[in-house]
Amino acid sequence: MSIVRIGIVGIGNMGTSHARYIAAGEVAGAELAAVCDISTERLLWAKEQFGQQLQTFETVDAMLDSGAVDAIMICNLHFDHPGTSMKAFARGIHVLCEKPAGVYTKQVREMNEAAEKSDVKFAMMFNQRTNPLYIKLKDLIASGELGEIRRTNWIITTWYRTQSYYDSGNWRATWAGEGGGVLLNQCPHQLDLWQWIVGMMPTRVRAFCSFGKYRDIEVEDEVTAYVEYPNGATGVFITTTGETPGTNRFEITGDRGKVVIEDGKLTFWRLRVSEPEFNKNAKTGFGQPECWKIDVPVAAGPNQHKAVTQNWVDAIRKGTPLVAPGQEGINGLTLSNAMYLSAWTDNWADLPLDEDRFHELLQERIASSRFKK
Structure with missing residues (x-):
């Protein structure tokens, strides 16, 4: 894969932060392809900020089924992290999940088991x-x-x-x-x-x-x-x-x-x-x-969020070992x-x-x- 088309689920504070550096071309081998949010206002704002070519979706399912993304960054509510991840795994779409992995381990264990059965790169945004x-x-x-x-x-x-x-x-x-x-x-x-x-x-x-x-x-x-x-x-x-x-x-x-x-x-x-x-x-x-x-x-250290995102993209494109494997989010x-x-x-x-x-x-x-x- 020459370019990883990234979609961001949730364009709030963290989602916006990630979108900015990806859209600016600061992650080699990646492009910001789409965003998803329940707020129509935020979707309109995203198009204004990142260009009319950006695809926008009101539901996760619509984004995942669109064919517009190869990978997603999950920045929605804590309770929704495992469910959103598992929807992506089922479609062969790579996942980088913001912390925490979920709210309770029973839910996250199910997410990890689904990840193991898929052939995707699953990482946590443990930038530290x-x-x-x-x-x-x-x-x-x-x-x-x-x-x-x-x-x-x-x-x-x-x-x-x-x-x-x-x-x-x-x-x-x-x-x-x-x-x-x-x-x-x-x-x-x-x-x-x-x-x-x-x-x-x-x-x-x-x-x-x-x-x-x-x-x-x-x-x-x-x-x-x-x-x-x-x-x-x-x-x-x-x-x-x-x-x-x-x-x-x-x-x-x-x-x-x-x-x-x-x-x-x-x-x-x-x-x-x-x-x-x-x-x-x-x-x-x-x-x-x-x-x-x-x-x-x-x-001196790198820009930590950007470094984790780059590592994830490199894992997708080149098989680079993940700094923060998603399954470790349960610990x-x-x-x-x-x-x-x-x-x-x-x-x-x-x-x-x-x-x-x-x-x-x-x-x-x-x-x-x-x-x-």
């Missing part, structure tokens, strides 16, 4: 996987430089949102409209990176969520979660949309040192000998291993689903997740939501 800071951190862990992981800690509170933000759409921050709050809207990138970098999922999760603590919303706007890993390591994840100034600090401790990402820098405190080895040979009660503080050099979603389930039941949530129980409790909240589709 192209950030050199996180690539380098993943490499340090995978290479064994940090030793065995003992603790992870991510404080990500730079998501400040005002009441005006939530009031900008009656679907926002509702169980029926978005399916969740800060965990599902703002934090999918961090939840994906957390498990991707560490290289393992927890065995159980205990979370404390505050719903509408800082704003007049139905869903969570503050979360503190504690996790336990198969090797005995522990982790903490803290986030909120109601705190300013915020912090973005990701710290991972292993038996050979500690790595911290904060303020755009990666710092590695490297032990000359591992902690278990030092402890085994220590003759005093208060000594510590020799430690070197290393400011790890990290190259971060499993973490957020587990946090909700733990908070709702005031108990531990074990992994593998009880998907039926989670779906049942989510449906109860959707039924009483103030947003009605």
